[in-house]
Amino acid sequence: MELEPTDEQKAIVDAIRDFAQNEVRPANRECEEAGVVSERIEKQLVEMGVAAPVAEQYGGQGTFDTMTSVLIAEELSWGDPGVAFSILGSGLAATIVDLAGTDAQKSELLPKFTEGARGSVALAERDAGADFTVLEARATKDEIHGLKYGVLHADSAAVRLVVTGGDDLGVWIVPEAEELSAQQEDKLGLRAASTFKVRFEGVKTERLGGSPDPAKVRLALLRAKLLNAGIAIGLGRAALEYASVYAQERTAFGRPIGAFQGISFKIADRAMDLETARLLAWKAAWAIDNDLNDAHELVMSACGHAAAAAVTTADDGVQILGGHGYMRDHPEELWYRDAMTLATFDSPSMIGDVFLSKTYEVAE
Amino acid sequence: MIDFELHDTLKGIEAFVHQFAEQTLRPLAREADTNGKVDPKVIQMLGQIAGNRATIVPEERPDAGEERARLGNMLSMIGSEELAWGDAAMILNIPGPGLAGPSINAAGTPEQKKKFLHDVFTGEEPRFGALAVTEAQAGSDVSNVQTTATRDGDEWILNGTKVFCTNGARADVLVINATIDKSLGREGQKLFVVLKDTPGFRVGKIEKKLGLTASETAEIVLEDCRIPFDHILGGEDALKPKSGFKGTMKAFDASRPTVAAMAIGIGRAAYEYVRDWSAVEVPAHSRRRPFVEAKLAHMKRELDAARLVTRKAAWMADRRIPNSKEASMSKAYAPPAALRACIGAIEIMGPEGYSKEHLVEKWYRDIKVYDIFEGTGQINRVVISRNILGRLDELKPENNGS
Structure with missing residues (x-):
């Protein structure tokens, strides 16, 4: 057993910690009141390669293993949980594309993140929060039906993903042109992260990864x-x-x-x-x-x-x-x-x- | 790199000790509990299987290699959990230095370690060690100890009464806490070694207890008990200011995670027992099933969490990183988590749970003392909060000590 992070992880933690202390914490109320992460903070986190980790071959600064991403999440959230939820939740779309997408999908979607585009993953449902094995949203003939809660950046994301349940748990890509029926959530906390309730009624999509996996x-x-x-x-x-x-x-x-x-x-x-x-x-x-x-x-x-x-x-x-x-x-x-x-x-x-x-x- | 894989040596020992616990300890657990003692023949057998030094940590052994020394505390965690899973009371009857081991190891000179540990606990015959700190009026407040050690030339004269001493009646090596000068408060507290049959040393009453009945808890009476001067742990250096009390506290940093590991072993025994019982007795269609499932999951989660913080404390000790906060965390967290597992097991089993047909009621009795001895949950919270207040960096993931 070993509990010492690598030197690389320590360096990343130090950098995020400084940033959280000097930039994020002082802006926590500003971000909460605006209902979005300030442009200044978001831009810097994109530049640091933290907002949406993308592999170098797609123009990014490299991806993180799970351990590193957990370490980053703790430090950024120390600064402000709403900011961390907004930024890292957005970047999650990049990680999911990277892990489950086809080469063509990666080439098409991942470079967008390096330019600062936001991502959105529609996952949670009223009766299925943590447990994604009981998701009720379904995809039939590449069309999505279902009601999702807590969907980050549904109004502004360039890369929008939807998770559907059933035997073939799947992730689907919503084309950029597709208009979603999204209603902003006015919520208790994490207000710096703008989230939406989204109703998918036959939204035409494409499966991430091509075939079910x-x-x-x-x-x-x-x-x-x-x-x-x-x-x-x-x-x-x-x-x-x-x-x-x-x-x-x-x-x-x-x-x-x-x-x-x-x-x-x-x-x-x-x-x-x-x-x-x-x-x-x-x-x-x-x-x-x-x-x-x-x-x-x-x-x-x-x-x-x-x-x-x-x-x-x-x-x-x-x-x-x-x-x-x-x-x-x-x-x-x-x-x-x-x-x-x-x-x-x-x-x-x-x-x-x-x-x-x-x-x-x-x-x- | 953060890595939770156990070293191969540890895995091997875990499997070996588990087998011993399952095949030898568990089947005898009920009988020992009912009789309130372990048959001397069984003690002999336990001693033989364990090489008469089961609880000795490897770094105390002269034949321990470098690798063993580096894994010493972790090995103690693994072994203690498995043994306590078998039976927590019986393992206190396995010959070995017991809590005298960590004390001598933490506070003794190299000569004292040789003389009181290696030369006594050779493995050839059953030997016991014990630690006597507690007095009727001094539990967590160790500094309130009234037992005195008065110097008389080349000797110390000990006077006082110790209580709740595990294996005190049969110990070959006894570590005793006494004050050399009451006016110095806790600075005057030192640790002394008393060997069996020293004149002036006598065993008082043997306690009757709620649980761990098969483990013998004795009162120790010291009346003008004379011991050689060099039996003060740490030798001459121990007489310097600020050394004795810290020695006692340092020993706790090593022993508390071990006690926590034992508590986890008991909690895990209850969890696994009721999990297997539920698989048969609470069918999938039962109305109780969702309650049972949630309860089991919660029990397991807490035990897993307890094990991780306990192993972290041991990992730090093996790397010589000061771990007093983590040692106290393991000791404050694990016993209540294990107690909740025992309570959960009885709740799930209902009237079967309190029946002596199952060991669950015994585990429920046994576990309670783990939140009391080696520092109550409350005193450990004092240690934890003192480590945090004034030292906020302690809350960061990389800051592992005081």
Whole structure:
């Protein structure tokens, strides 16, 4: 067992961390209020090759393995979870095309990302968030029918993908000319990421990868899922760190409130939740990168744990700041909203658990 | 590179120990629990199978190669989980240095390690070690220990009463915490080695307990117990300021993840038992099925999480990275997770769950003490939060220590 990231990963983490601290965190309210990531931040992340990782042969700066993408997600989300969700969720389309597309599709779609184009992946449904094996959207004769929630950039993406369920779990490419019936979601948190409810009624599309290959699609979607675990961990770390600073500065009854165990035990508990969530996410990333059989189970487990950790940590974050935590002068209330949105969006811990349990009989 | 694959050596040992746990320990678990002790013949057999030093960590062994030394703590995690999966109480009866091992290893001089570990635990015959720190009024607050060590020429004279000492009654080597000067508070705390049959050393009452009944917990009474001067762990250096108490704490950094690994073993035993039981007793069409599935998944997730943080603590120790925060995390996280697994197992099995026909009720009793001994969950939260407050970099993924 080894828990030391590579030198390359460390360098990337350092770069993103600096950027998150100097550029993203100070702009968190600006992005939230505008409902989009500021142009300045988006442009820089595209230039850094982080927004949409594309292989060099398609004009990009190279792709990341799953482990690296999880490390990046944590750091960027520390800056702002909404920004991370918007940017990395957009780039996910590039990763999915890269993993499951034909050569022709890659040549056509991937170079768009290097020019700053956004991507969009329509995956979540009302009854199928984390569990993409029960998706109800269907493709018949290359036409898509279904209702999708939380579709990022449905109004602006140049590369739009739709995931459909059934026996042949598939990803489909919506032609750029196609007008979608999209309704912007006015939501609790992650407001810097503009998302839409999209109804597909016979939208004509083309299958990513040409012929059905559910195994390949599943792998690509697992990477998509795990990204949310990374975002949840970054959010939790931000909230816990902020509350820990506050607990040392704020005094009550003549002592810093962090000296009281009612506060310090919360900090210890949430630190354990985050540490365990991070290790589960790393293990899941390692399993994907090494093509292990239990990757699916590990991803669901990591997502469930990370989402729960983020929600609990953000809750305690507000609680530790007390009345101040409720005010917009501090970011805890932002993370409190973001955490629950992230959890319901895509990896509710409940669904993660139930789904996971379906694998135990065959897995063990 | 981040990699979760276990070293081949560890995999081999995991398989070997699991077989021992499954074939030798588990079948005897109920009987030992009911009798409240392990048959001496069984102890002898356990000793033979385990080479009389099952709980000794490899780096303590003179014949340990470099590779073994580098994997020492991890090996301890793997072995402890598997053994506790077999039976947590019986393994405390396997001859070996027990918790005296990590203490002597962390605080002792090379000569002391040789004299009190290698020369005693040769593997030729069953020998036991024990650690006596707790007193009736001093548990987590180790600094409140009242046992005294008074210097008299070339000797120390020990006086005091220790409680809750695992294997204290049969120990060949006992590590005892005592104060050389009460006015120094915790700085005055030092660790001493007392060997079996030393005059002035006596065993008091043997405790009756909720769980781990087959493990013997003794009271130790020291009345003008004289030991040689060089039995102070760390030797002369231990008398320098700020060395003794830290020695005790350092030993916890090694022992806490081991205790956490044992808790995971118990939790996993309960999880696997009820999972297999449910596969037969809760058919797919049963109305209870969704509840059972969700419960099982949650139990497994928490145990997996506990195992990862525990192994991280061991990984750090093997690389000599300070790990007091992670050691405490493993100890604070794993036992409650394992307890929830035991509770979940009883809930799923219903009236069958509390029946003595199954071991689940025993695991539920056994597991409780893991959140108490070697530092309660509460004191470990104190350690964790002290590591974070004032040192926020601790929350970043690469910062692994204090």
